Amino acid sequence: MIGAGVVGASCALALTNAGLRVLIIDRGPVASGTSGAGEGNILVSDKEPSPELTLALRSRNAWFEVNDDIGGGFELDGKGGVVISRSESGIANLRKLSKAQRENGIDAQEVNAAELKKLEPHISPTIEYGVYYPQDAQCQPMLAAAQMIRAVKKRGGKFIQGENVIAINSNNGEVTGITTNKNSYSSPIVLNATGTWAGDIAKLAGSYLPIAPRRGFILVTVPAPELIFHKVYDADYVANIASGAAELQSSAVVEGTASGTILIGASRERVGFKSEFEIPILRQLARQAISVFPILKELQLLRAYRGFRPYAPDHLPVIGEDGNIAGLWHAAGHEGAGIVLAPATAELITAQITGKNPFMDPTPFSPKRFMNQDPIAGGHIAS
Amino acid sequence: MATLLAKPSASITFTFNGELISAVPGQSVGAAILETGARTLRVTRFENKPRGMFCGIGVCFDCLVVIDGVPNQRACLIEVRDGMKVNTQVGGAWSK
Amino acid sequence: MKIVVVGGGPAGLSAALNAALSGASVLIIDSNANLGGQYWRHLPASWSGQSELHLDLDSGLLLISSVISHPKIEIWNDAQIWNATHENGVTTLRVITSGVEKTVLSKTLILATGAYDRSLPFPGWDIPGVMTPGGAQSLLKGQGIAAGKKVVVAGTGPFLLPVAAGLAQFGCDVIELLEANSPLRWFKSLPTLISNLSKIGEASHYLSKFKKFGVKPKFKQTVVAAHADTNGVLVAVSIANIDSNFNIKKIRKVNCDLAAIGWGFTADTSLAGALSLKQIVTKDEGVAVWVDENQQSSIKGIFAAGEITGIGGSELSIAEGVIAGLAAAEFAGFKTKISNDHKKVRNRKRKFASALINSYPVKSGWQNWLSEETIICRCEEVKYSKLKFAVTELGATDSRTAKLLSRCGMGMCQGRICGRSVVDLVANEIGISPSDISDKERISVGNRPIITPISIELLANGE
Numbered sequence: 001m002i003g004a005g006v007v008g009a010s011c012a013l014a015l016t017n018a019g020l021r022v023l024i025i026d027r028g029p030v031a032s033g034t035s036g037a038g039e040g041n042i043l044v045s046d047k048e049p050s051p052e053l054t055l056a057l058r059s060r061n062a063w064f065e066v067n068d069d070i071g072g073g074f075e076l077d078g079k080g081g082v083v084i085s086r087s088e089s090g091i092a093n094l095r096k097l098s099k100a101q102r103e104n105g106i107d108a109q110e111v112n113a114a115e116l117k118k119l120e121p122h123i124s125p126t127i128e129y130g131v132y133y134p135q136d137a138q139c140q141p142m143l144a145a146a147q148m149i150r151a152v153k154k155r156g157g158k159f160i161q162g163e164n165v166i167a168i169n170s171n172n173g174e175v176t177g178i179t180t181n182k183n184s185y186s187s188p189i190v191l192n193a194t195g196t197w198a199g200d201i202a203k204l205a206g207s208y209l210p211i212a213p214r215r216g217f218i219l220v221t222v223p224a225p226e227l228i229f230h231k232v233y234d235a236d237y238v239a240n241i242a243s244g245a246a247e248l249q250s251s252a253v254v255e256g257t258a259s260g261t262i263l264i265g266a267s268r269e270r271v272g273f274k275s276e277f278e279i280p281i282l283r284q285l286a287r288q289a290i291s292v293f294p295i296l297k298e299l300q301l302l303r304a305y306r307g308f309r310p311y312a313p314d315h316l317p318v319i320g321e322d323g324n325i326a327g328l329w330h331a332a333g334h335e336g337a338g339i340v341l342a343p344a345t346a347e348l349i350t351a352q353i354t355g356k357n358p359f360m361d362p363t364p365f366s367p368k369r370f371m372n373q374d375p376i377a378g379g380h381i382a383s
Numbered sequence: 384m385a386t387l388l389a390k391p392s393a394s395i396t397f398t399f400n401g402e403l404i405s406a407v408p409g410q411s412v413g414a415a416i417l418e419t420g421a422r423t424l425r426v427t428r429f430e431n432k433p434r435g436m437f438c439g440i441g442v443c444f445d446c447l448v449v450i451d452g453v454p455n456q457r458a459c460l461i462e463v464r465d466g467m468k469v470n471t472q473v474g475g476a477w478s479k
Numbered sequence: 480m481k482i483v484v485v486g487g488g489p490a491g492l493s494a495a496l497n498a499a500l501s502g503a504s505v506l507i508i509d510s511n512a513n514l515g516g517q518y519w520r521h522l523p524a525s526w527s528g529q530s531e532l533h534l535d536l537d538s539g540l541l542l543i544s545s546v547i548s549h550p551k552i553e554i555w556n557d558a559q560i561w562n563a564t565h566e567n568g569v570t571t572l573r574v575i576t577s578g579v580e581k582t583v584l585s586k587t588l589i590l591a592t593g594a595y596d597r598s599l600p601f602p603g604w605d606i607p608g609v610m611t612p613g614g615a616q617s618l619l620k621g622q623g624i625a626a627g628k629k630v631v632v633a634g635t636g637p638f639l640l641p642v643a644a645g646l647a648q649f650g651c652d653v654i655e656l657l658e659a660n661s662p663l664r665w666f667k668s669l670p671t672l673i674s675n676l677s678k679i680g681e682a683s684h685y686l687s688k689f690k691k692f693g694v695k696p697k698f699k700q701t702v703v704a705a706h707a708d709t710n711g712v713l714v715a716v717s718i719a720n721i722d723s724n725f726n727i728k729k730i731r732k733v734n735c736d737l738a739a740i741g742w743g744f745t746a747d748t749s750l751a752g753a754l755s756l757k758q759i760v761t762k763d764e765g766v767a768v769w770v771d772e773n774q775q776s777s778i779k780g781i782f783a784a785g786e787i788t789g790i791g792g793s794e795l796s797i798a799e800g801v802i803a804g805l806a807a808a809e810f811a812g813f814k815t816k817i818s819n820d821h822k823k824v825r826n827r828k829r830k831f832a833s834a835l836i837n838s839y840p841v842k843s844g845w846q847n848w849l850s851e852e853t854i855i856c857r858c859e860e861v862k863y864s865k866l867k868f869a870v871t872e873l874g875a876t877d878s879r880t881a882k883l884l885s886r887c888g889m890g891m892c893q894g895r896i897c898g899r900s901v902v903d904l905v906a907n908e909i910g911i912s913p914s915d916i917s918d919k920e921r922i923s924v925g926n927r928p929i930i931t932p933i934s935i936e937l938l939a940n941g942e
Contacts, residue, residue: 029880036883142883146873159874222455222891222932223428223475259886260428260475277928279562286939299476300455300932303893391526409523414622422607422712429860433711435607439614440517441510442595444891445857462512
């Protein structure tokens, strides 16, 4: 297993529970990639009818099973989500989307201004329409990855950090193991769960995964518990995810955390791995958040962080066996849904590796869909 | 509490948890409160523990009080003003 | 564009005045209501007469009034920088002052952001009544009040002396003055001591005060626990005889209502980190901004002076400030001369500072004072057991990961108080000795892109 983020940890746990022995390798500490820079979203509310929605529905429930299995410890909270809109077209789209979601098994309840105020006492009175999604949840993703790896270690697995994979070894089209800057490890199964860097790892095996970074910023406020009770966001968020545009897409996303701080997102841009803090973007996030929750004006920004979501150009994650090398598997490219989709990703991978029936048809996620595409330098789409 | 004799008269009045306190212009809220013998400025949000002034220079953020309804004010940095309403901050900014 | 000086203490004031005397226009940005920094904290102007508790205050007040009255120096008090960036030779400072946000651009910057007391966690250190020596001192010098009646002063370093003397002179009963290190450590740096004879004069000034007020300094002893009464405020401390590694040999308990405890200083390097200046680890395992002979940092046009280039006291700060001010003025195109004398004074003071650090080390035995329940991160109330769990069970092998998994350093102070301790504790848990802790690990603790909290409203309204 290359990658000790939430997806890697979930896969390692599922494979361990299926009886395999797993060695996790990461060039850094647990959750040192995108998993350490997110909000811990476990959402079904932002999924349009698609294979991703099916994956998300199963995965959301799987999180609670994982929680029971490993004894919690990552602040899993089935708090529910509220999506709002204020424009006529936005409301119409949200109405349409929630109807389609209901037809696909998502619990989506339309709410009016009075009901909104009951759900969120501090929500702006200018908001009169929303949809409540009781299935939405949240966790602390770094703790989730760390706790899952802890369980993996207790059940016979191993975690080595601080080693860079420099080669994926194979013989006659079958994977035989990996080589790092320090050691070589042999195994008939290698899983690439390196998120935003999965394209680089795939390249080592001569394969092509067009996974590219999509930068996002998050604001963290001073601790202000009991102010915001659900994950609340503007319906524009869904459009932002689906957009292929490179320039800034942003919409209000606000939620509390178990520790009391409030997280404010969300922005998406294609700027490669540019890591500087862009003050204008932080300001825009603040403006959007205040528009939904005016009371936020009175809190302070305590810190901000940024991360690079891994996305594939067709906005579907990559889950499945490599097209060139048997035994090499990929579980990466989940964009902003890595946390919610992790356990179900793990189930799909485990089922396929152990020859069991996966709970859904994994074909839409197969890495083979990128075969025969022109490789672009670096395995990343130029931004 | 011993005080320096060179002080001007305590011409400012403010309240701390409803109790009237006299203070000298230029004094910090924290100093004025400490002078009355009170030590506890806030109560922590997880363990309900009392906290007072620790670093005294605005670095530790332990001396947080609510001033005129606004939380997270560092008592060691804010100067007293006539009519100020200061309260113990209980928990985070908006904890019940 | 003006020369911007950040920090109005001894270093910043010296820099600003010398830059202005060379012809430059200067803006001082200071976070306090009054100039003087920590060292020259004084009573508000509205009070008649100043406290006589301060040895050097007269020279400080003189420098302050020179700066205030200089026509080329603009001063912003109560101003805090929340973010800073540097691009193409220009530094952008985003400042919060009087409830509004202001942006300052400058091609020439002098950082003199000073330092604050270094604290070590111990059982009960979060009880109201436990303070830093700087806290007790700022209340005394800046507010004219003593934070307690029965006082224990402890920790290490010469700073304990003026704090104890000040409190005693004020009328407090300083029942204990405890220096953790042995006085014999001074003999290691005898030549330096001799070449800084004024310091001996200073020390004897304090000793005579102690004699007058019945304060008896004790060595190789320290506070290892604090105890609360039923109201949760300080009522007693446990004092231990310690060996040269700070391990406890014997414990006794004394009643007190104020414990002022400090372990040297930590430089305030947030702004330097935000600007990505090169930083180094100093002999006291602290972090400092690297500067060349002219106080120029790793970025042309950004200078640094005072405690942030290495803890060394007020005289070194002033000497560095003079050079930084002159060098900055020269960089900005004004004719100045940095004389060899300037550098000689600075270098001599630096040697003394270095000897000081050797005499007042903080030894790792302090980690043995902790119990599972001891709070390590005050802001987030993180207990030692939770920090250890992040390492032993959740696999953290560096302080950043341990921070993200335990919440140490994620509270309001953003690790200013607990950061250094967390680095030591995490290394200890992994089995790395203090001398093997990487520079990168130590330096990363002080890096905060958001330097001070800014209201969401101001953030939203700004440009």
